[in-house]
Amino acid sequence: MSESSQKSRKVVVRKAPSQSRSKEKVQNILAAAKSLLASEGLEKLTTNRIAKLAGLSIGSLYQYFPNKQAIIHQLYSDWLQSVRELLREYQASDLEGETPVSIMQTMMDQIYRPHDLDPEESRYEAELNKAMHLYPELQAIDHRHARQIAGILADILRKTGVVATDDVLFQLGLYSYELYGSYEAMLQHEGTSPGLIYEWQKQGLFSIIESYTKK
Amino acid sequence: MSESSQKSRKVVVRKAPSQSRSKEKVQNILAAAKSLLASEGLEKLTTNRIAKLAGLSIGSLYQYFPNKQAIIHQLYSDWLQSVRELLREYQASDLEGETPVSIMQTMMDQIYRPHDLDPEESRYEAELNKAMHLYPELQAIDHRHARQIAGILADILRKTGVVATDDVLFQLGLYSYELYGSYEAMLQHEGTSPGLIYEWQKQGLFSIIESYTKK
Amino acid sequence: MSESSQKSRKVVVRKAPSQSRSKEKVQNILAAAKSLLASEGLEKLTTNRIAKLAGLSIGSLYQYFPNKQAIIHQLYSDWLQSVRELLREYQASDLEGETPVSIMQTMMDQIYRPHDLDPEESRYEAELNKAMHLYPELQAIDHRHARQIAGILADILRKTGVVATDDVLFQLGLYSYELYGSYEAMLQHEGTSPGLIYEWQKQGLFSIIESYTKK
Amino acid sequence: MSESSQKSRKVVVRKAPSQSRSKEKVQNILAAAKSLLASEGLEKLTTNRIAKLAGLSIGSLYQYFPNKQAIIHQLYSDWLQSVRELLREYQASDLEGETPVSIMQTMMDQIYRPHDLDPEESRYEAELNKAMHLYPELQAIDHRHARQIAGILADILRKTGVVATDDVLFQLGLYSYELYGSYEAMLQHEGTSPGLIYEWQKQGLFSIIESYTKK
DNA sequence: AATGAATGAGGATTCATTCAT
DNA sequence: AATGAATGAATCCTCATTCAT
Numbered sequence: 001m002s003e004s005s006q007k008s009r010k011v012v013v014r015k016a017p018s019q020s021r022s023k024e025k026v027q028n029i030l031a032a033a034k035s036l037l038a039s040e041g042l043e044k045l046t047t048n049r050i051a052k053l054a055g056l057s058i059g060s061l062y063q064y065f066p067n068k069q070a071i072i073h074q075l076y077s078d079w080l081q082s083v084r085e086l087l088r089e090y091q092a093s094d095l096e097g098e099t100p101v102s103i104m105q106t107m108m109d110q111i112y113r114p115h116d117l118d119p120e121e122s123r124y125e126a127e128l129n130k131a132m133h134l135y136p137e138l139q140a141i142d143h144r145h146a147r148q149i150a151g152i153l154a155d156i157l158r159k160t161g162v163v164a165t166d167d168v169l170f171q172l173g174l175y176s177y178e179l180y181g182s183y184e185a186m187l188q189h190e191g192t193s194p195g196l197i198y199e200w201q202k203q204g205l206f207s208i209i210e211s212y213t214k215k
Numbered sequence: 216m217s218e219s220s221q222k223s224r225k226v227v228v229r230k231a232p233s234q235s236r237s238k239e240k241v242q243n244i245l246a247a248a249k250s251l252l253a254s255e256g257l258e259k260l261t262t263n264r265i266a267k268l269a270g271l272s273i274g275s276l277y278q279y280f281p282n283k284q285a286i287i288h289q290l291y292s293d294w295l296q297s298v299r300e301l302l303r304e305y306q307a308s309d310l311e312g313e314t315p316v317s318i319m320q321t322m323m324d325q326i327y328r329p330h331d332l333d334p335e336e337s338r339y340e341a342e343l344n345k346a347m348h349l350y351p352e353l354q355a356i357d358h359r360h361a362r363q364i365a366g367i368l369a370d371i372l373r374k375t376g377v378v379a380t381d382d383v384l385f386q387l388g389l390y391s392y393e394l395y396g397s398y399e400a401m402l403q404h405e406g407t408s409p410g411l412i413y414e415w416q417k418q419g420l421f422s423i424i425e426s427y428t429k430k
Numbered sequence: 431m432s433e434s435s436q437k438s439r440k441v442v443v444r445k446a447p448s449q450s451r452s453k454e455k456v457q458n459i460l461a462a463a464k465s466l467l468a469s470e471g472l473e474k475l476t477t478n479r480i481a482k483l484a485g486l487s488i489g490s491l492y493q494y495f496p497n498k499q500a501i502i503h504q505l506y507s508d509w510l511q512s513v514r515e516l517l518r519e520y521q522a523s524d525l526e527g528e529t530p531v532s533i534m535q536t537m538m539d540q541i542y543r544p545h546d547l548d549p550e551e552s553r554y555e556a557e558l559n560k561a562m563h564l565y566p567e568l569q570a571i572d573h574r575h576a577r578q579i580a581g582i583l584a585d586i587l588r589k590t591g592v593v594a595t596d597d598v599l600f601q602l603g604l605y606s607y608e609l610y611g612s613y614e615a616m617l618q619h620e621g622t623s624p625g626l627i628y629e630w631q632k633q634g635l636f637s638i639i640e641s642y643t644k645k
Numbered sequence: 646m647s648e649s650s651q652k653s654r655k656v657v658v659r660k661a662p663s664q665s666r667s668k669e670k671v672q673n674i675l676a677a678a679k680s681l682l683a684s685e686g687l688e689k690l691t692t693n694r695i696a697k698l699a700g701l702s703i704g705s706l707y708q709y710f711p712n713k714q715a716i717i718h719q720l721y722s723d724w725l726q727s728v729r730e731l732l733r734e735y736q737a738s739d740l741e742g743e744t745p746v747s748i749m750q751t752m753m754d755q756i757y758r759p760h761d762l763d764p765e766e767s768r769y770e771a772e773l774n775k776a777m778h779l780y781p782e783l784q785a786i787d788h789r790h791a792r793q794i795a796g797i798l799a800d801i802l803r804k805t806g807v808v809a810t811d812d813v814l815f816q817l818g819l820y821s822y823e824l825y826g827s828y829e830a831m832l833q834h835e836g837t838s839p840g841l842i843y844e845w846q847k848q849g850l851f852s853i854i855e856s857y858t859k860k
Numbered sequence: 861a862a863t864g865a866a867t868g869a870g871g872a873t874t875c876a877t878t879c880a881t
Numbered sequence: 882a883a884t885g886a887a888t889g890a891a892t893c894c895t896c897a898t899t900c901a902t
Contacts, residue, residue, distance in 0.1 A: 041351065046892065062894065134257070171407065171411050175412060178400070181401075182393070185397060185400065186393045189361060189389070191362060193386050205419060262875075263876085274878085274884050275882080275885095277878080278883080486886095486888090488872090488888085489888050498872065556778075576834065577836065608827070608837070609827070615827060616827075619787075621819065622816070626816050627816075633853050633856065634850060637852030641848065693864095693896070702862060703863080704863050707897095707898070712897075712898080713897065
């Protein structure tokens with residue numbers, strides 16, 4: 001199960017199977033944008049460069065996306081969706097016998113792992129996050145997604161025994177989700193040790209969660 | 216994205232602010248940039264607007280700063296310095312009787328407080344952080360400062376009883392410092408409760424610190 | 431989504447032409463735009479060509495006008511103002527002994543004349559009119575000016591003995607003004623004889639006016 | 646201004662609409678263009694939108710029309726033809742007992758009427774007129790048509806008793822025709838009263854015609 | 861014949877930076 | 882030293898038209 005959901009994390013690739021030519025082009029564009037974001041950063045992300053890297057003309061690019069923001073939004077949205085889907089699997093799964101800490105640990109292991117394996121992925125997500133802040137219009141979407149994720153996390157926490165008001169549960173979900181964002185940010189700094197930070201993040205979060213758990 | 220046309224540039228102050236007249240102009244420029252950053256965000260931060268708000272000509276601005284990056288760098292550097300100085304005071308103070316947690320609590324209260332009191336300050340620091348990420352050249356400087364702060368924190372932690380290798384101590388300092396950055400980021404999201412987040416940040420960090428403390 | 435990016439635009443002059451240098455540049459730009467409009471038509475009127483013909487860079491052009499519309503608006507506004515001022519002189523003058531027809535005849539002779547003398551002027555005004563229709567935002571201004579002119583004409587007609595309700599007087603003023611627009615349009619057609627058309631325009635208008643005059 | 650990239654082009658129909666299938670497609674295209682012109686204006690009239698609304702592909706559209714201008718030309722040409730045919734009926738009819746004024750009155754009532762009944766038609770013709778001015782190549786064709794119509798009108802006027810040289814008669818025909826164009830333009834302005842304008846147009850024209858009539 | 865994806869020149873606009881005065 | 886007009890490369894985006902399938 002952990003294997004299959006590992007795959008479902010990469011929604012971008014999952015959609016790739018060439019159902020239609022359109023879908024493939026869209027994927028090319030997204031892949032190009034992702035690649036530029038990871039390799040050169042947000043500053044160098046121009047529509048013309050994306051088109052060139054995707055192997056099509058600028059005009060074609062605009063046949064698939066109405067504007068630059070839409071590309072970034074899709075990238076971000078895809079990523080958020082993959083996280084949401086992963087969390088939903090856990091939410092829907094049999095949580096019998098799981099403690100809040102045990103389930104969070106499992107989920108974090110799965111979500112944080114790619115950063116250790118692939119620094120590109122790490123840079124990519126950090127740049128994506130940056131971009132999100134630069135386009136105010138996209139923040140609303142970000143918030144909506146974030147709230148959904150927070151809701152799922154809150155539900156999982158509640159089901160596994162965390163006792164708190166709905167609002168605190170929701171805040172806890174939001175906090176957990178945003179903690180992941182800060183993890184990404186930290187990895188961008190040189191000199192930080194991913195392993196240690198990961199452990200500390202878990203330890204800190206678990207300490208908080210446990211304080212809301214009935215004994 | 217106006218920042219995309221940036222090239223490698225020197226980021227040092229062009230003119231040592233030795234004369235008081237000069238010092239004043241430099242301060243005006245920095246204050247204007249800070250104000251614009253806090254009120255309108257990074258996207259609206261143009262050199263022309265800074266000059267206008269600072270009450271001098273764009274030509275004069277370039278007599279005090281070689282380029283836009285240098286202004287942002289100075290702003291960031293000033294902020295880091297204030298943090299460093301604050302921490303150095305603690306470092307130099309009599310830490311007798313303090314536990315790692317007690318001293319961290321004191322320092323965090325002092326550093327985090329402005330965000331509760333002044334949302335402008337919060338926005339300002341978040342935008343500053345964004346800018347830092349957008350100018351790759353500035354990141355190296357950021358890292359140097361961060362390492363200094365981490366070193367101070369490591370020293371304080373060691374003096375107050377944290378037991379770990381030098382490297383782990385340093386990582387712990389770095390982690391503590393970066394946790395603050397993530398706090399700023401979280402506050403930018405709607406729907407988050409500053410009070411709760413602050414408490415959780417502390418609780419998480421203290422939990423980690425305590426695990427490195429001899430009993 | 432791309433459709434929605436249309437925004438209201440300011441159509442005022444960005445920089446008050448208070449200093450003579452500025453004034454001169456503004457005039458250069460307007461003259462260049464006018465010249466292009468007259469010689470090549472609206473299709474070839476691009477900001478870059480205006481700048482080049484005006485002898486300055488595209489960047490400079492945008493220091494004097496916030497956008498292309500503003501240039502066209504200024505051109506149109508200037509022309510309307512000259513007409514308004516001319517009419518106001520008549521309005522303020524001693525109309526004793528004048529009949530509606532005699533005063534209209536005098537004014538029309540003065541306003542229509544440039545077309546006979548200068549075909550460039552004729553083409554220019556026709557293109558300007560075309561442009562006005564292409565920019566919806568400018569139509570509101572057009573209407574406001576038109577109403578002012580209509581008001582002045584109505585006043586002149588009333589003072590010189592036309593008897594009608596205020597509304598009809600106003601409509602008559604509007605009609606007289608718009609008749610001039612149609613004169614411009616007709617001149618653009620080959621094979622038309624300006625002299626005849628002018629006489630007919632007058633004859634038609636006078637016939638209408640006289641039917642509202644007490645005998 | 647998308648039209649600015651236009652170059653000299655043939656404006657004839659590429660394919661004679663001899664087969665009924667073809668004829669239908671051509672009509673679909675023209676109807677779509679007309680509809681877009683009336684509802685959204687010239688600026689929003691793109692070949693791709695026309696094709697979509699006509700229910701065929703952009704490629705097919707270009708099988709029936711060599712370029713965008715040709716479509717507009719056909720639209721304009723069709724409209725002119727309908728006017729021509731209407732006038733020809735009068736020209737061919739028994740004009741015994743008709744005065745120039747009575748016959749013009751009858752014709753104008755018939756031609757002007759649609760504007761009162763259908764504001765869409767009014768907008769359509771105004772946009773068509775605008776388009777005509779934007780494509781210099783089309784003006785020559787416009788003039789040819791206009792001359793034909795002027796010739797018919799001149800003939801009708803002569804037959805019903807207007808006495809003037811052939812040239813003046815022709816000019817009078819042209820003037821009458823163009824007066825209609827100005828009527829359309831006036832209707833686009835807010836605040837004008839169609840009824841009054843119509844009456845005034847007639848009154849003005851009749852006054853001119855009568856001055857060329859033997860008593 | 862039909863399709864519609866692909867093209868890319870061209871347009872409006874911005875803004876960091878320079879330099880003549 | 883101070884000024885601020887001037888620069889122009891660079892960016893996002895449009896749309897008439899073509900052509901491989």
